[in-house]
Amino acid sequence: MAGMTLSKPKGLDSMTFICEDNNMKTIHCAALNRLPLECRMYPESVNIKKPGFLKKPSFFALLLGLLLSQVYVSAETLKEPIRTFQGHTDSVKTVAFSPDGNTAISGSSDSTIKLWDVQTGEEIRTFKGHSDKVYSVTFSPDGNTALSGSRDNTLKLWDIQTGKPIRTFRGHTKSVRVVAMSPDGSTALSGSEDNTIRLWEIQTGKKLTIFQGHTRAVYAVAFSPDGSMALSGSKNGTIKLWDIQAGQELFTFEGHTGLIYTVAFSPDGRTAVSGSQDKTIKLWNIQTGQEILTSQGHTESVDSVTFYENGRYALSGSQDNTIKLWDIKTRQNLGTFQGHTDWVYSVAFSPDGSTAISGSRDKTLKLWKIDLPPTAAFSVSPSTGTAPVTIILDASQSLGQMLNYQWSTSHGKTMTGKQVDLTFDKSGTYTITLTVTDGLNRTDAFEKKIVVNQPPKAVFTLSPEQGKAPLSIDLDGSASVDSDGTITSYQWSSSDGQTATGKTAQMTVQNEGKYTITLTVTDNSNATATAKKTVSFGKKIPPVATFTVSPTEGKKPLTVHLDASQSFDKDGNIVSWEWKSSSGKTLSGEKTNFILTTVGEQTITLTVTDNDGATATAEKTVTVTGDAPVAKLKVSPLTGFAPLTVQLDSSDSVDTDGRITDYRWTISDGQQAIGRTKSIIFGEPGTYQINLVVTDNDELQSDKATQTITVEKEIPPVAKLQASPLSGIAPLTVALDGGLSFDPDGGTLVTYRWKATDGKNTLTASGETATLTFDKAANYRLSLTVTDDEDNTSSNNVTITITDTPQIAFEGLEDFYEVGDIIVVDLVEIVPRNSRERVDLWVAIQIPTGELFFRTLLPQMPFALKPQAFKNSLPSTETTTRLLEFQVIPGMGGEYVLYGLYVKEGENPMEHLSDLQPILRSNLATQSTMFSEQ
Structure with missing residues (x-):
């Protein structure tokens, strides 16, 4: 197998193949920009990833795989970053690019946030304010502020230019693991270890909504591109989709077997991606919640996943210390970035997709060069039209370097260039395909369909086409046709400004002259056609009506x-x-x-x-x-005392040729009433005129019928009272008599009410005669109120004076005196302060023979001494002590009795010895002693 060579497939520059042979345990064959293939032997311990279709591969299978292009293409591994950012003293938990891509921001376990110059790698400023680890940081859409979340349970909004906090968001009870800004920058989401997600208002820091549903800590949140939905990932391995406005959960994504570290929406909002502790990345359908695919490229937890803005590419960062670049469309790993010496917590694309930045537990940030394959995209203007139509194809939306643009259509035309014009002469549906090729000979294709429409044909009839105005004409457009679709609307107009809609319609010609009628039809592809007709109408002479x-x-x-x-x-x-x-x-x-x-x-x-x-x-x-009705009224009573209630009755009113429908009463004092019978109250004396006018069903009114009544003034009763006595010593019973009271208008007195009061104490009684007993000394106002049979009242009053009795006592008298002794006795007087009546004090000595010898010490101004407190409980008394001096001379021995008493002014007790009670104004004080015989 060492001498084996294979021809290079067209367009293939760098590939890696895996095959097995019966004589070799594992062989790794690589084509590194050259042919023939170079084959290498690896020990069994080396883990070489194999595609699933290679069950028992052989050379034949390898060759067949090459010919069919069904081979596993491994990713390029990049170990050298563009630059490394150093400055944090602990793990870099989060990174983000500014919207313009010139700066980057990072949050760290060292409790700080740093702003970096991407071009130089220099630190611009440090943001300090959190008291614990910073787990998440993100830029606002305008790049002027940044939002962070921390282990200190708070979020903070920062001014990028000054590095100072603008406001702090409080409400979470545990660490804030993640934050996200809405697309319009007005709100923010936060996820916390307290199992909740919170929505905040950026301008005020006000908490808007709490999303509850997760049972474990929330490590990931993300807004949808339109800001209407949110994703969240939890420690229990679930992902939830939320309706932001309603604050309600839409559904739950299940499939991961470990903690969810990261979630993100695709730029079009149709899919979502997630990274998990279970080492996988999953792509989800947002509409259904179904899993689309699973990637198992990382060997440890996936902590961060993010989409590029075109939605085709994604980056992932893992605890296997690597970053991977993914093609979502082809579902391939395009490259692996190795350079960090510890876990990669966070990754982010630059806005133009040419670089990526990462943050790691090794305390650094790294900037990486991203060489993305080309992406084909184009716009069509107009996107539809009526043949013949010329459209402009513009490939400016395509991404890539040194692109070549190749266009083709389903009807066989081809063109090149970034922007081209294309004309369609016939209706139909056409497919336009753009293929772009970059400087590395990598290609991508994108297609769109356009519909070229054949316009409809407008045809109509009108009837009549002549006549005399005014007249109505009928319009019928049912003969109009559309060869490649259907007509969806009929619009009619006339030269005099009339309009109508519908396949058939009507218009009215009001005046003689020429009229142009126009029909405009529109088909289901929005193409239009018009038809016009001009007709003339003469003037119609109307008839003449007279009678x-x-x-x-x-x-x-x-x-x-x-x-x-x-x-x-x-x-x-x-x-x-x-x-x-x-x-x-x-x-x-x-x-x-x-x-x-x-x-x-x-x-x-x-x-x-x-x-x-x-x-x-x-x-x-x-x-x-017609005959007018006749008003007749009855009024009762005609006289009486005010207030007087008078009954009004118009039942005797008549209408000879119909019926009475309305009864109107007017009174000379301004009162009014409506109805056949009514009651009127006259509150003041006087003479009043009552008027009645009736109206019948023909709206004819009667003459006025009148009646005069007299209301007299009510005369109240006269209260007269007699009370005897009008003064006296308490307790005093006073007889009351109201028999002289009377009612001047001949009525009857029905009640007599008596009342006596000194302002503190009140006594009452009822009846023509009565009695009241006064137990306390005071000046009482006694009043009598009488009420007659018409409920009129009158009162009268007098004053009753009640006094207390003065008290007298002897003090200092011995039981026995010798001849020559001087007798000194104190006469103690206790007199009420409120006594006003003059009294006389008398002192008498009764000798053994029974004779009385009186001596008067007064009159003088009664009780004029300055008041002295006798006891606290008797503050109203005065005590006066008079000294009486006697000398015992030889004479009659035996018992002598001393008497002391007050009598009424001018009275002589010697004249009332048989009965002193009528003249007494005090108690009778007595005390006896014995005189010697010698």
């Missing part, structure tokens, strides 16, 4: 004779006579009778129509009269 009516006035029901025999038509004859009254009655005929039952002026209209359909009208009025 007589007799009689022209009278009482209902009124029969009138109508005669239209004088109506005429100059260019034809009248064919119909139609009559209508303003009350709605209709009749027909040249002569007829109307019976009019509605009172008032009735308009009778005649409409005549001639044999050309022209019409004319004439009108005349007839006056129909």
Whole structure:
């Protein structure tokens, strides 16, 4: 086998083949830009990847594979990056290109974010603010800001020019593993180890929505290209698709067997890609949630996957320390980038696809040269048309270096050039194919279909094509045809501005003259055609309507004779006579009778129509009269006291030729009422006129019927009271008598209410006579309120004065005195402060024989001493102590009794010895002692 040679297939520059032989365990045959093939022996321990179709390959199988081009093409391995970015002191967790591709940003486990110059590899500035690892960072669509997520549970928005944080987003309760900006830059998504995804408003930092559904940490999120959906990947191996506006889960993608590190939408939003701890990359159908394919190129976890902007190519970064470039269309690995010495956490395409950047656990970023195969794409303008049509084909959307452009069509034409013109003379569906070839002789093809349409043909008829205006013409476009499709719309127009739609239509010619009618038809490919016709119409002379009516006035029901025999038509004859009254009655005929039952002026209209359909009208009025109704009213009562309720009744009103439909009451004080019977209240005294006007079903009104009533002023009752006594010492019972009260207007008093109050205490009683007992000293206002049988009230009042009794006591009197002793006794007086009545104090000594000797110490100004507090509980009293001095002289020995009392002013107790009670104004104080016999 060492001498084996194979011819090089056309267009094949570098290929790797795997084959097995019975005599050799494993052989690796490689064609490295040269032929014949070079074959090498490898030990069994070397793991050589083999395509699945090679079960037991042989030389024949190898040769057959070459001839059929069904061979496994391995990827080129690139080990040298363009440059390496150094500066982070810990793992680089995330990288991203700016929208213009001139700068790159990175986030690290060293808690910092760095901005880099892509061309020089120099650090521009460092962003500091997070207190723990930075897991994710991304540019805003305009490149002016960046958003980051950290293990410190927060997101931060940064100013790219200053490196300063603009705002901090708080809400997650655990690490923020990933962030993403919406396509318009207005919102952001974040995924966290707290199992939730959150939607944020960028301008305010406000939390908009919490997406809940994952049961484990969320490591990946991505917006769809239109921003309406989101993808998320979780630690439990599931991927979920979300409706952003509704905040609802659409469905779950299942297939991975390990943690999901990364998800991304394709640029057209139809597919998604994911990378997992299970070492695979999966492509998914967004519409169905079904897995499209699985790639197993990496030997360890896939931490990052991203699409290039055309959606055909993707990059992946893995914990096997490599980066791989994938062709989504051909499902091949185009290259492997080796250079990092530790896990690759993040990868990103530059905007133009010429480079890629990666971040690794080895603390570096690396910039790689990307040599993408060409991608064919083109635009067609216009994309459809009507034969003959010239279209412009433009391949500016194609991607690649040193491209050659080859065009071909399904009808055999070929062209070259980036932009070409192509003319189609016939209708049909054509396939246009563009094949581009780059400087390395790599090719790609892209095709589009265009539809060239045969326009429809517009044909129509109109009827009539002549006549006298005004008239209606019928339009019919059903003869129009479309040879390669169907007609979808018919648009009609006339030179006088009328329009219509539909296969058939109608238009009205109002005036004589020439009219151009145009039909425009449109087919299912939007091609149009028009047809026109010009017709002339003469002027139509309308008929003349005139008639007589007799009689022209009278009482209902009124029969009138109508005669239209004088109506005429100059260019034809009248064919119909139609009559209508303003009350709605209709009749027909040249002569007829109307019976009019509605009172008032009735308009009778005649409409005549001639044999050309022209019409004319004439009108005349007839006056129909009727009998007016008669208003009659009953009012009760006609007099009374205010407020007075008066009943109004119009039931006696009559209408001899119909019925009464409305009853209107007006009062001279401005009150109004509607109805056959009503109630009116007059609140003020005076004389009032009540008016009634009724209206019948012919809207005839009656004369005014009137009635006068008199409302008198209500006279309240008069309250008179007697109370005895009006003053006294508490407790005092006062007799009350309201018998002198009366009602001046002859009514009856129905209630007597008594009330006495000093402002704090209140006593009440009822009845014509009553009693009140006053237990406390005070000045009371006693009032009597009487109510009559018409609920009118009146009150009167007097003042009742209640006082307390002064108290007297002797102090200091001994039980026995000798002749010559001086007797000193204190007379203690306790007098209420509110006492106002003058009183006299008397002191008496009764000798053993029974005789009394009085001595008056007063009158003087009563109780004029300054008040002194006797007890706290008796703040209203005054205490006065008077000194009485006596001398015991030889005389009669025995018992002597001292008496002290207050009497009413001017009273002498000597005159009332048999009964002191009526004149007492205090208690009677007594105390006795013994005098010596000698």
